[in-house]
Structures are given as structure tokens and as C-alpha cells.
Amino acid sequence: MKLASLKHGRDGRLVIVSRDLTRATDAFPVVSTLQGALDQWSQVAPRLGDLAEQLEHGSVPSFRFHEHDCASPLPRAYQWADGSAYVNHVALVRQARGAEMPSSFWTDPLMYQGGSDTFIPPRDPIVLPDEAHGIDFEGEVAVVTDDVPMGVDPVAALDHIRLVMIVNDVSLRNLIAPELAKSFGFFQSKPSTAFSPVAVTPDELGDAWRGGKLHLPLHAYLNGEPFGRPEAGVDMTFDFGTLIAHAAKTRALSAGTIIGSGTVSNRDPDGGPGRPIAEGGLGYACIAEMRTVETLRGGAPRTPFMRFGDAVRLEMKDERGHSIFGAIDQIVRKHHA
Amino acid sequence: MKLASLKHGRDGRLVIVSRDLTRATDAFPVVSTLQGALDQWSQVAPRLGDLAEQLEHGSVPSFRFHEHDCASPLPRAYQWADGSAYVNHVALVRQARGAEMPSSFWTDPLMYQGGSDTFIPPRDPIVLPDEAHGIDFEGEVAVVTDDVPMGVDPVAALDHIRLVMIVNDVSLRNLIAPELAKSFGFFQSKPSTAFSPVAVTPDELGDAWRGGKLHLPLHAYLNGEPFGRPEAGVDMTFDFGTLIAHAAKTRALSAGTIIGSGTVSNRDPDGGPGRPIAEGGLGYACIAEMRTVETLRGGAPRTPFMRFGDAVRLEMKDERGHSIFGAIDQIVRKHHA
Numbered sequence: 001m002k003l004a005s006l007k008h009g010r011d012g013r014l015v016i017v018s019r020d021l022t023r024a025t026d027a028f029p030v031v032s033t034l035q036g037a038l039d040q041w042s043q044v045a046p047r048l049g050d051l052a053e054q055l056e057h058g059s060v061p062s063f064r065f066h067e068h069d070c071a072s073p074l075p076r077a078y079q080w081a082d083g084s085a086y087v088n089h090v091a092l093v094r095q096a097r098g099a100e101m102p103s104s105f106w107t108d109p110l111m112y113q114g115g116s117d118t119f120i121p122p123r124d125p126i127v128l129p130d131e132a133h134g135i136d137f138e139g140e141v142a143v144v145t146d147d148v149p150m151g152v153d154p155v156a157a158l159d160h161i162r163l164v165m166i167v168n169d170v171s172l173r174n175l176i177a178p179e180l181a182k183s184f185g186f187f188q189s190k191p192s193t194a195f196s197p198v199a200v201t202p203d204e205l206g207d208a209w210r211g212g213k214l215h216l217p218l219h220a221y222l223n224g225e226p227f228g229r230p231e232a233g234v235d236m237t238f239d240f241g242t243l244i245a246h247a248a249k250t251r252a253l254s255a256g257t258i259i260g261s262g263t264v265s266n267r268d269p270d271g272g273p274g275r276p277i278a279e280g281g282l283g284y285a286c287i288a289e290m291r292t293v294e295t296l297r298g299g300a301p302r303t304p305f306m307r308f309g310d311a312v313r314l315e316m317k318d319e320r321g322h323s324i325f326g327a328i329d330q331i332v333r334k335h336h337a
Numbered sequence: 338m339k340l341a342s343l344k345h346g347r348d349g350r351l352v353i354v355s356r357d358l359t360r361a362t363d364a365f366p367v368v369s370t371l372q373g374a375l376d377q378w379s380q381v382a383p384r385l386g387d388l389a390e391q392l393e394h395g396s397v398p399s400f401r402f403h404e405h406d407c408a409s410p411l412p413r414a415y416q417w418a419d420g421s422a423y424v425n426h427v428a429l430v431r432q433a434r435g436a437e438m439p440s441s442f443w444t445d446p447l448m449y450q451g452g453s454d455t456f457i458p459p460r461d462p463i464v465l466p467d468e469a470h471g472i473d474f475e476g477e478v479a480v481v482t483d484d485v486p487m488g489v490d491p492v493a494a495l496d497h498i499r500l501v502m503i504v505n506d507v508s509l510r511n512l513i514a515p516e517l518a519k520s521f522g523f524f525q526s527k528p529s530t531a532f533s534p535v536a537v538t539p540d541e542l543g544d545a546w547r548g549g550k551l552h553l554p555l556h557a558y559l560n561g562e563p564f565g566r567p568e569a570g571v572d573m574t575f576d577f578g579t580l581i582a583h584a585a586k587t588r589a590l591s592a593g594t595i596i597g598s599g600t601v602s603n604r605d606p607d608g609g610p611g612r613p614i615a616e617g618g619l620g621y622a623c624i625a626e627m628r629t630v631e632t633l634r635g636g637a638p639r640t641p642f643m644r645f646g647d648a649v650r651l652e653m654k655d656e657r658g659h660s661i662f663g664a665i666d667q668i669v670r671k672h673h674a
């Protein structure tokens with residue numbers, strides 16, 4: 001089943017989307033918002049599933065689906081907790097700034113609490129006050145859970161995953177170092193996040209969803225040029241079950257909790273940092289990694305962070321080349337008070 | 338106007354509470370939940386205010402108000418961002434563990450993104466897995482905002498404050514140091530938070546609400562004994578307008594955002610750390626400060642963190658000794674999976 005929230009009020013208007021993302025039908029006869037569906041998932045999911053089947057067969061009224069009509073599937077959420085499961089990403093970025101990485105990072109997940117009150121629609125501009133903040137995108141995979149009890153174990157946690165999405169975890173790189181130095185975590189350095197137009201149930205992913213990971217490449221484009229296609233199923237040190245269990249160690253998680261993977265990042269087959277697309281590598285799902293590799297090789301970064309007017313696109317396709325979640329496609333714009 | 342959410346479903350049942358906290362009337366004719374009210378505050382607040390006046394005059398049907406029937410005013414919220422505005426608290430705790438505090442902490446607010454999906458009702462137990470985590474309470478003041486634009490200035494930010502509450506920001510002290518060392522901020526060390534039974538509009542606070550601060554003592558009791566009564570209006574380095582502006586620097590804040598003050602903490606009149614209640618001081622709004630003072634004086638803490646069965650009470654009273662927000666009154670219990 002594929003779900004989307006068309007822009008409407010604060011919480012969107014829930015629709016069921018056809019597998020090929022061309023048509024949609026209103027979920028309203030069952031439930032009007034995605035948060036409402038997650039609040040009572042076991043009751044409504046079978047009925048939404050019936051509608052999805054009828055949509056595929058053309059036996060319910062439907063309308064043309066346009067990704068640019070979408071809000072993030074949860075336009076606002078009660079929790080957005082983002083892991084950093086591709087430890088390679090963390091190791092690389094630290095290496096570039098000469099900071100040591102504790103070995104515990106390979107066994108104890110990193111996770112930060114993100115702001116969840118104002119997500120950006122996936123085709124809307126990213127509006128920010130200052131290019132000097134070092135505007136970057138981060139391509140990630142995320143899952144949405146139902147109610148998760150405190151102390152859940154990583155295996156049982158997998159059964160609480162209801163939906164899968166992709167993410168642009170917009171980051172302000174030049175605010176990160178001073179903010180982390182204060183030791184209270186990210187705040188101003190993580191402005192509003194965007195999620196893919198469509199959220200899908202894990203069964204839609206077939207064999208690509210296994211072991212709590214999504215085994216497909218995440219395609220990132222910067223100003224229309226391929227920038228990365230790292231494999232989300234590779235080098236993911238912590239699977240989503242482990243990330244959920246980490247989040248639920250000392251408190252329960254409420255239905256509609258979003259758990260992110262962190263920036264998808266692969267090592268090179270030779271064990272070193274991945275190579276850029278231009279050199280036949282898999283590239284990167286954020287600019288910071290490109291800059292890190294440039295720094296490690298040449299002593300300084302060459303690729304600038306995003307300027308106003310720059311565009312980023314994130315998308316994931318199935319084995320037949322069809323978009324699964326629709327595309328996040330955003331231009332950075334200056335905020336005017 | 339005083340508002341509360343009686344326990345009911347996921348978002349509670351909004352009621353208007355009399356000034357003396359003895360009676361309540363349903364807000365249902367206007368709006369059914371507090372989040373719903375905040376989503377359209379300018380439309381509904383006047384009508385809720387009318388009901389509040391009628392409640393005071395006995396001209397609407399009402400029922401007895403019991404604080405133990407309450408959920409947190411927002412049982413779940415889209416954002417809980419907690420500042421650390423009483424820099425004295427930070428300085429003290431760091432001093433005890435021999436850690437330096439950057440001087441920027443006096444000019445640039447500390448703030449962390451808290452989990453907002455599962456708040457604890459103010460009279461429900463605090464259920465946690467392990468005493469060894471170092472269970473502590475933190476008495477704070479918090480405000481609830483309406484929609485705040487990105488880049489708001491500290492003065493304009495004050496006009497976005499719709500409600501004021503008190504908070505028990507439950508903390509797991511022994512998880513904080515290792516978690517902050519990972520530099521991604523608090524997560525497991527900050528389990529679910531509890532808010533006072535009643536949230537009040539700033540005008541209810543009269544002259545005690547001025548300059549973006551609440552000028553009243555916050556009373557904390559541990560197992561029935563007075564533990565602290567620090568003045569919330571004193572030693573608050575950053576007022577709520579400054580905290581809101583900090584949160585909104587790179588993104589807009591959505592209606593229902595909760596901004597916390599951090600643990601209320603006063604210096605001694607002689608400039609040193611505050612003295613315990615037993616010595617005629619104002620005491621502390623968390624156990625960690627007591628332990629810090631004990632460490633500074635005697636080389637080691639003597640007061641233990643909370644054990645299962647221990648109770649904490651937080652309350653604030655007006656000049657005539659009447660409870661403003663009702664009391665947070667909670668027992669710590671062991672979580673059984």
C-alpha cells in the first residue's frame with residue numbers, strides 16, 4: 001500500500017496512491033489523515049488495503065496523482081528521531097576535521113531528536129535565512145512506527161514498522177560544529193526536514209526489504225547532475241530494529257514516530273572512502289562527504305555547499321526503474337522576514 | 338484563563354478550569370482538544386475566555402475538577418524544546434565534575450530538542466527501567482506558543498506565548514555524561530516529561546509575568562519534604578522571548594510548540610551556589626544540584642538519586658498561597674515489560 005498526504009490544512013488529506021504513482025483515491029471514507037490512520041492502524045489498515053486493491057483494479061473513483069500536490073506524508077509529527085546508522089559517514093566526516101571517533105560508535109547507535117513540527121513538502125523550496133550557514137542535503141531512509149513499548153528488543157521492534165519513506169534531512173553544516181561543541185545536540189543546525197511524497201508499507205518493497213534494511217540505491221542529484229547512488233542496504237551498521245530499540249530504551253514511542261537511518265553512505269570496495277560519481281564510484285548522499293573526500297585528497301574542499309537557487313533531488317527506484325516513493329525535489333530559497 | 342486536558346484518548350478532553358482549580362466546564366462546544374485550540378487560537382480563545390468567565394460566575398454547567406484526572410495539557414505535542422536559561426545550574430553541575438563552562442553559555446542559549454510524543458500525566462507514576470540510571474526530577478517553567486515565524490526577534494516572540502505551565506523534566510543523570518560525550522545531545526537520558534495539570538494564559542499571572550519571566554518561587558518536595566523553592570524570575574539569564582527566538586532562528590515553529598526554561602536555579606545572595614533548605618537557603622529544583630553542592634563542600638555527594646517508590650512534587654503558588662497550575666506529584670515505579 002502506498003499513502004500520501006495532499007496539502008490541506010495542518011495535517012493533509014490522506015490518499016491512497018497507485019503502485020505506479022499515477023492515480024490516487026481519497027482515504028476519507030476510512031480516515032482523513034495519516035496520523036489518524038497510525039493512531040488506529042490495526043483497525044484501518046485492512047480497509048485502506050482494500051481501497052488500494054480497488055484502486056489498482058480501477059474499481060474505485062480515482063484522480064490523477066501529482067507529487068507536487070503532496071505535503072510530507074506526516075506534515076507534522078509527534079516524533080522525528082534520526083539515527084546515524086551508516087557509521088562510515090560519521091567516520092569520514094570526523095576524519096576530515098581531524099577528530100577522533102570513539103570505537104563505541106560501531107556498537108552503540110548515534111541518534112538525535114529532530115524537530116518534527118514543521119516538515120517541508122517534498123516539492124516545496126527549502127527556505128533558509130543565510131547561505132553562509134553551509135546548506136546541505138542528507139539523503140536517508142526512514143520508517144514510521146505504531147506504538148512501541150519501552151524496552152522493546154531489536155527483533156520485536158521490526159514488527160512495529162508500518163511505513164517506509166525517504167528523507168532530505170536538511171543540514172546547516174557551518175552551524176553544526178559550534179552547536180555540537182555545546183553538547184546539547186543539533187538544533188539550529190537542523191532546520192525543517194522533507195520526506196518523500198509517498199510512504200509505503202514494507203510489503204510493497206518485496207525482497208528489497210529484509211533484515212530491517214532497504215536494499216536499494218538512493219539516487220541523489222545536485223542541480224540535475226547525478227551526485228550519488230549509495231546502496232541503502234550496504235554499510236548500514238544498525239538496522240531499523242536496532243535504531244527503534246535504541247530510541248525506546250527509556251520511554252515508549254507513540255504511533256507516528258519517524259526513525260531515520262542517517263545519511264546513506266558506502267565505503268569503496270577497497271575499504272577506503274567512496275569515490276565520486278565522476279570517477280565511477282557510487283558518490284554521496286550529501287555534499288559534506290564529497291567535501292570530506294576532497295579534503296582528504298587535496299587538503300581542501302572544492303564543492304561548495306548549496307546556494308540560493310540550487311536544487312537537490314532524491315529518489316529510489318525498484319528493480320524495473322520505477323520510482324517507489326516519488327521524488328524529493330527542492331530548490332533552496334532565501335527567507336524574507 | 339486556565340485550561341486542562343482530562344485523560345481521554347490520545348489527546349485528552351479539553352476543559353476550562355476555575356481560577357481556584359475547584360471546578361471545570363467542558364470546552365467541547367468550542368473545541369475538543371488543546372492542540373485543536375492552539376491550531377486556531379485567535380478564533381477560539383475569545384470563546385473559551387467567555388466560557389471561563391461564565392464558569393467563574395456559575396452560569397455554565399460545571400463539575401468538580403480533580404487534578405489526578407488530568408493528562409499533561411498537551412498529552413503529546415509536535416515540539417518540546419527545552420532551554421537551559423538558568424546558567425547557574427549549568428555552571429554548578431559542570432563545576433562539580435571539573436568541566437569548564439565556555440563563557441559563551443552566558444550569551445548564547447543552550448537548548449535541546451526533547452521527545453514530545455509521550456508526555457506523562459502529572460499525577461501518574463514515572464515508570465522507568467533501572468534505578469542505576471540515576472533518576473532525577475527537574476523543576477522548570479514552560480510556555481506554549483502559537484505559530485512563530487522563522488527569524489522572530491526576542492521581543493516579538495513574547496507575543497506568541499499563549500500558555501504557561503510548570504514541568505518535571507525527568508532526567509537520567511548517569512546516562513547524560515556518556516550520551517553528551519557522543520555529541521548528538523540527550524536521548525535516552527531524557528525519558529518522558531510531565532507537565533502541570535493546568536496551563537494558564539499569561540494574563541492570569543498578573544504582575545508575576547513580566548519581561549518574559551515568571552516571577553514566583555517554584556516549590557519542589559522530595560518524599561514530602563521541602564527540597565527547593567528557587568525564584569523562577571531570578572537568575573534566568575535568557576527570558577522566554579530570547580529562548581523562542583533561539584528556537585526559531587532557522588525554522589518556523591508550529592502552534593503548540595512547548596519551550597522550557599531549564600531547571601530553575603538561584604545563586605546564594607553571597608554569589609556562591611545556593612544553600613539547602615535545611616540551612617535556610619532556597620534549595621534546589623533537582624537532586625543533581627544538591628549533590629553538586631555536597632560534592633563542592635565535602636568531596637562527594639550524599640543525597641541519592643530517586644529510588645523506586647520515591648515521590649516528587651512540584652507546585653507554584655500565587656501571592657495568596659493558592660496553587661496556580663495544580664501540582665505535579667509523581668512516584669517513581671519500575672517498568673515491567
